[in-house]
Amino acid sequence: MYSKFNDLKLVNPNLKTLIAIGGWNEGSLKYSTMASTPQSRKKFVDSVVAFLGKHGFDGLDVDWEYPANRGGAPQDKDNFVLLLS
Numbered sequence: 660m661y662s663k664f665n666d667l668k669l670v671n672p673n674l675k676t677l678i679a680i681g682g683w684n685e686g687s688l689k690y691s692t693m694a695s696t697p698q699s700r701k702k703f704v705d706s707v708v709a710f711l712g713k714h715g716f717d718g719l720d721v722d723w724e725y726p727a728n729r730g731g732a733p734q735d736k737d738n739f740v741l742l743l744s
Contacts, residue, residue: 665715676715681722687731690723694738703742 661678668674681690693703707719721743726735 661714661716668715675717677718677720678711678714678716679720679722681720681724683724685722685724687723687726687729687735690721690726691731691735691738694726694735694742695732697741700738700742 665676668676693699711717711719723739725731726739727733
């Protein structure tokens with residue numbers, strides 16, 4: 660499914676491809692839950708790394724709009740920083 664997109668790297672070897680998750684329609688609840696503990700953050704990061712490697716992506720765009728709002732928890736802002744660090 661992603662191979663055609665990442666095959667563009669054959670045309671331009673310097674190209675970096677990213678995949679995105681989230682966006683306005685997602686809300687915050689599932690991201691708040693995922694980022695709430697060190698264990699769940701590690702599980703998410705490990706699964707992202709495996710997915711990126713399996714499908715040939717160079718990175719991930721986490722479009723969490725907006726931590727601590729839209730169904731999230733007050734500690735989301737701190738947990739979001741921990742997730743990305």
